[in-house]
Amino acid sequence: GKVTFTIIKPGAVERNLTGPILAKMNEAGFVIKALKYTKLKKEQACEFYQEHEGKPFYDYLTDFMSRGPIVVVILEKENAVADFRKLIGSTDPAEAEEGTIRKLYAQDKRENAVHGSDSDASAIRESDFFFSRVERF
Numbered sequence: 001g002k003v004t005f006t007i008i009k010p011g012a013v014e015r016n017l018t019g020p021i022l023a024k025m026n027e028a029g030f031v032i033k034a035l036k037y038t039k040l041k042k043e044q045a046c047e048f049y050q051e052h053e054g055k056p057f058y059d060y061l062t063d064f065m066s067r068g069p070i071v072v073v074i075l076e077k078e079n080a081v082a083d084f085r086k087l088i089g090s091t092d093p094a095e096a097e098e099g100t101i102r103k104l105y106a107q108d109k110r111e112n113a114v115h116g117s118d119s120d121a122s123a124i125r126e127s128d129f130f131f132s133r134v135e136r137f
């Protein structure tokens, strides 16, 4: 597919890393199709991450994701989902490759700077969660 969806997570927005992270995405060839600054309520974070309900990190994750402002972005590029997951690196920055966004900017495996869709279907579902049709023209 040609698009993926990303969230710059609260820890990264708080530390003023939005600009550097968006620059990395652009440098890697991703074009911004839609973007907004917003904040999730706890119940909205639970809905967004419902596939993880029941896992030991679910409560921490949904508290963290609703702690402060986030930046949500739809990105366009050939092979977007797979190439973007390469760009962000492993969930745990200790295991992420040099030069990846998580290696550069994540605090730890829980507060790992960015989210990236794991499939074309997730990219569509997640984009629809945050953006209306007029916003994603």
Ligand code: ATP
Residues within 6 Å of the ligand: 057, 061, 090, 091, 109, 110, 111, 112, 114, 115, 116, 117, 118
């Ligand atoms: P994302 O879906 O955010 O791009 P991912 O696909 O690398 O990340 P998932 O397994 O889908 O990771 O987990 C979603 C998020 O939950 C992770 O980004 C991380 O913030 C958190 N998380 C995942 N595994 C753990 C864990 N073992 N302990 C704590 N937090 C975790």
